[in-house]
Amino acid sequence: MNVDVAIVGAGLVGASLACSLAGTGLSLAVVEGAAPPERAPGWDARIYALSPGNVAFLDSLGAWGAMDPARICPVRAMRIFGDDGRSQMEFSAYDAGVAELAWNVESGELQRALWSLLQSRSNLVYPARPVSLDVGADAATLRTDNGLSICARLLVGADGANSWVRREGGFDSQARPYGQKGVVANFACELPHRGVALQWFRADGVLAYLPLPGERISIVWSTDDAHATELMAMPPSEFCEQVTAAGAGTLGRLELLTPPAAFPLAHIAVSNVVKPRVALIGDAAHVVHPLAGQGVNLGFGDARALAGVLRDRAPHGDPGDFSLLRRYERARAEDVLAMRLVTDGLQRLFHARQPWVARLRNLGLNLTDAIPVIKTLLARRAMA
Template sequence: MDFDIVIVGAGLVGASFAMALRSAGLKLALVEAQPPAHADDNWDSRVYAISPGSTAFLQTLGVWKRLDSSRIGAVHEMHIFGDADAQLCFSAYEAGVAELATLVESRRLQSVLWQALEHQHNIELICPERCVALQLGEDAAELTLAGGRTLRARLVIAADGMHSWARQAAGIAAEEKPYGQMGVVANFACAQPHHNTAFQWFRRDGVLAYLPLPGQRISIVWSTPDDHAAELLALAPAAFCARVAEAGKNALGELGLLSPALRFPLARLRAARLVAPRFALIGDAGHVLHPLAGQGVNLGFGDADTLAQVLLQREQFRDPGEIRLLRRYERARAEDILALTLVTDGLQRLFAAPGGAAAKLRNAGLNLINALPVVKNLLIRRALG
């Protein structure tokens, strides 16, 4: 056997899973198609809201302390507005936590994870490389790489994202529903201080979020129909800033563009199973959510943490690719994945529905939750991870 475990895809989820097993006495390989982009001083347009639960996981991996703290944003309050007069507010102070979420640039997080991986003697990073064939046998899995090398392992992990090659090669079906929307992301300097408050507006043309970065800066995610996203990206910078400021009710005054706007197609995806003999899915390879709750990568970190714990706690010498062991992981993740898929998909549909009756219902719902501390507390506990 060349390896105990081969992980296909070293994005945030695959890389964090490998780090979670760094001291397990297992021999690991990570196959990644593209090396991560270099993190320079420019603000990365791709910023993630990381839950306190995920922060704690990244701390146990020893990677959180490698991040430059002057580039991390903190959310102390969150104000959500409906498309009528409804409002829902969450506060870290009321929830009894230091922050509701932290904001981290994708490139920087990826880069500290890779730096940490390069120091692990039991982890081989094979990059850039693609996999071309997978065979899941009784005693071992065999993965053939485009360069001709064949890797034999007890277990193969698919962490290769939404369009997972490995999931398809393992014959696991997935239900995919495109939303017909794009997530438009960009960073801005704002004229007024944000006081570590995140804002989210459910609008007729989608969902717009302002997320606080350090200083007077914000990152936005505007989930909006494809044609509107194309129109926004075609605007000159000054017109784009004015459009985003106006859509955000000028909550932070004038905006100045700090990083180029990018767009990502949005879809929901759910794999029929998370495991098969000698095979498991983690992260977006197994489930993709609408970004309105900012929970996709947090859910993936939960997968990585849970699967690593199952493997670390197995009886000594037990085969890590054994299906009964892998089912423990699948069972442990089922509730979180289902709950977040239903909530994000349900909210997306509720706010996309046309007509006055739907508008009344959704806005009354937001006001009702705001008036019910117990429900608010339940929601916040789940979001904190």
């Protein structure tokens, strides 16, 4: 098969790139290792807080409108608590002059919406995995485990944190495990959340309550491996008590809706995300700590930027042209670096045990809360 662009990985980021390239005249092949996502009963435990900028992007693809609005929850405010029991900071949509700060969506719902568009707009090859890669001057050639040969002028690695394309393409990357897991689960809550996201920086990690439609929340508790193992092994009633107590009983009694799942957390940085004929996007290009809920948001930013440079290239221009790919890399460098520094810095700051660091971090929260201009700038940047 000869195509202009081959994408490995049809997760949220790879699928969004494929959808945004459909209609540009570029021929596409998408190779995905998994079967199409099925809707399970109940609520997906993987919830993402999407920035309004990325919601607009998904809307332009037709994916946002294809989702059931009853399963999407706007976030009107966010309250962050320090680990001294007093310090806090609040962002609100009202103060930032917008209708909502973010939208919480289920990963599976969004994935299904993108896949239904993708199946009609590209050569979607699944379930299949590449087994060899040969990058030449004019094309990159993939062979897949179902015997297909795909020759593309541009190969995009959107195959997640353990990217095969990153490894086989010889990209230089540094991975550092945090020694933590992100424990996720959904709960029914006794008291209304009023669309407010809550986050606690605690001695045992970072706990976030993300509002879902109705009186439901999803949690992400990023905590050391040993504590995560303890949480995962608890009977549901004890797990509910722990999550309720860690959130200071703010939403009353919590009742478990979905069994908890745990994801290992790591920081992955890639020195250069493009090479001749190959580009990386999403978690293949960078993995950040989930405490700011920005991983998939950064990935959508990559997809938007890469689709933008491909769309704006000269008529009949080569999509794998290295100078074009460098333009994509430069466009993303600042945002990705800023998010890496912020998430990694906050993780280290709130993990440090020295009393003076504890005073400093809580003072930082209170000071930021007291200066509306800084808060508005931070909120605007996160929403873009």
